[in-house]
Amino acid sequence: MQTWLHVPVSENNDNTDFESFDLIIIGSGSGNSIPDYLKNWKIAIVERGVYGGTCLNVGCIPSKMFVLPADAALAARNNDKLNIDTQFNGADFGAIRDRVFGRIDSISEGGRDYRATGSENITLFEGTARFVGDKQFVVEMNNESAQRHITAPKVLLAAGARPVVPPIPGLVETGFHTSDTIMRLPELPKRLGIIGGGFIAVEMGHVFSGLGSDVTLINRSMGLLRGFDQDITERFGEIFAKRVDLRFGHVPTNVERTADGIVITNGGERIVVDELLVATGREPNSDLLDVEQGGLECTSRRTVKVDDTMATNVEGVWAIGDIANSYQLKHLANAEATVAFWNLSHPGEERRQSYKAIPGAVFSNPQVASVGLTEQDARAQGLPISVGTRDYAGTAYGWAIVDETSFAKVIVNTETGLFVGAHILGPQAATLIQPIIQAMELDTPAATVARSVFYIHPALTEVVENAILEALVEPDPEPAVAPS
Numbered sequence: 001m002q003t004w005l006h007v008p009v010s011e012n013n014d015n016t017d018f019e020s021f022d023l024i025i026i027g028s029g030s031g032n033s034i035p036d037y038l039k040n041w042k043i044a045i046v047e048r049g050v051y052g053g054t055c056l057n058v059g060c061i062p063s064k065m066f067v068l069p070a071d072a073a074l075a076a077r078n079n080d081k082l083n084i085d086t087q088f089n090g091a092d093f094g095a096i097r098d099r100v101f102g103r104i105d106s107i108s109e110g111g112r113d114y115r116a117t118g119s120e121n122i123t124l125f126e127g128t129a130r131f132v133g134d135k136q137f138v139v140e141m142n143n144e145s146a147q148r149h150i151t152a153p154k155v156l157l158a159a160g161a162r163p164v165v166p167p168i169p170g171l172v173e174t175g176f177h178t179s180d181t182i183m184r185l186p187e188l189p190k191r192l193g194i195i196g197g198g199f200i201a202v203e204m205g206h207v208f209s210g211l212g213s214d215v216t217l218i219n220r221s222m223g224l225l226r227g228f229d230q231d232i233t234e235r236f237g238e239i240f241a242k243r244v245d246l247r248f249g250h251v252p253t254n255v256e257r258t259a260d261g262i263v264i265t266n267g268g269e270r271i272v273v274d275e276l277l278v279a280t281g282r283e284p285n286s287d288l289l290d291v292e293q294g295g296l297e298c299t300s301r302r303t304v305k306v307d308d309t310m311a312t313n314v315e316g317v318w319a320i321g322d323i324a325n326s327y328q329l330k331h332l333a334n335a336e337a338t339v340a341f342w343n344l345s346h347p348g349e350e351r352r353q354s355y356k357a358i359p360g361a362v363f364s365n366p367q368v369a370s371v372g373l374t375e376q377d378a379r380a381q382g383l384p385i386s387v388g389t390r391d392y393a394g395t396a397y398g399w400a401i402v403d404e405t406s407f408a409k410v411i412v413n414t415e416t417g418l419f420v421g422a423h424i425l426g427p428q429a430a431t432l433i434q435p436i437i438q439a440m441e442l443d444t445p446a447a448t449v450a451r452s453v454f455y456i457h458p459a460l461t462e463v464v465e466n467a468i469l470e471a472l473v474e475p476d477p478e479p480a481v482a483p484s
Contacts (some may be wrong), residue, residue: 031051388471
């Protein structure tokens with residue numbers, strides 16, 4: 001049976017003004033998931049913002065709680081295809097906001113209070129930490145004009161990322177929202193502008209257009225969801241353009257506030273909105289930590305370099321989540337935290353994080369889910385592949401929901417028989433893709449997934465089954481010789 005290994009508090013004779021801990025954790029998102037086997041360690045947690053991290057407070061969870069009412073509002077407008085008469089008569093945005101954050105804020109506050117007062121072995125520092133030496137930090141406290149100096153032989157960096165603010169003239173002076181603030185608006189804006197074309201842009205574009213705003217989305221590239229499979233991006237753009245005014249191929253050259261509203265100058269045109277969301281990506285908080293002062297190496301994207309044990313180039317320092325990878329996915333950060341906590345407390349018994357099948361989903365409407373390589377990337381790598389595609393409309397459940405646009409696509413290596421990737425656009429996409437995620441991680445052949453298990457009829461999972469079977473189509477066998 002594995003047991004935790006206690007690390008004695010270090011004695012720092014050269015820096016007697018540094019308070020010493022067994023472990024310092026920077027960030028309270030996935031870094032807050034401290035396992036029970038560390039309950040006898042003296043631990044410091046440093047959090048510069050709201051307790052609980054991005055996902056809980058400003059990301060995955062609240063955004064999905066807004067997506068569901070937007071889905072319901074959109075369905076109410078389109079139920080005529082089911083031959084029933086429903087209407088959307090408007091949304092009480094303030095009530096939705098209060099319901100969402102009434103729950104989330106209490107969870108965040110409860111977590112903060114527990115760590116501040118209820119954990120005997122944990123000290124919470126609310127402020128911004130930065131390296132001043134090898135595993136040494138100064139913390140600029142949020143609510144007091146004071147600094148705290150802390151050190152430990154073990155450090156876990158889980159400080160996350162923050163919204164990118166592009167250098168558009170007038171943007172800062174005019175005022176704008178990011179994903180950190182847009183969901184807390186006091187009321188639904190009549191006109192919303194969005195700059196960006198990724199996950200956040202299209203999810204919030206769906207939320208606000210679904211609830212009744214006129215949304216204009218401006219993106220510098222010629223499409224949405226860059227990096228996804230081309231069939232997905234093209235179909236998604238066609239569907240989304242029916243609800244959102246899409247302006248591609250330009251970066252705004254100026255933003256200013258006038259009596260008419262916020263004026264965005266974009267490729268020679270003038271777009272006027274009431275509120276503006278900037279959703280041009282998120283950048284790791286490594287610079288705020290002065291990681292170079294701690295001897296840490298970073299990638300070209302400024303994420304802290306780690307290996308698959310989550311260790312950095314500095315002995316005794318691990319990093320996880322958005323500060324350490326470019327996926328920016330909560331489920332990956334949680335998995336990395338599990339690996340890092342084990343490894344920092346069990347020297348010589350290292351566990352490793354797999355990156356073989358990292359899935360992601362976009363909870364817009366239509367929903368999108370993806371894992372593995374796109375068809376374009378697989379072909380660019382010269383892989384021998386077979387592609388299977390099945391429209392929802394080709395299944396019984398697809399008939400039931402009268403779906404004419406959604407599809408599942410799988411990519412199989414014809415030499416190994418293993419999945420290379422999968423991409424689904426449509427209702428329940430993030431759920432439907434799960435069997436393929438599992439198969440890719442466990443090296444289960446595509447033929448086994450398609451032919452060796454039951455798929456409930458007429459469930460929507462049949463769209464995945466049929467897409468796989470299409471990718472596995474083999475030449476017809478030679479006709480049997482008739483008996484003489």
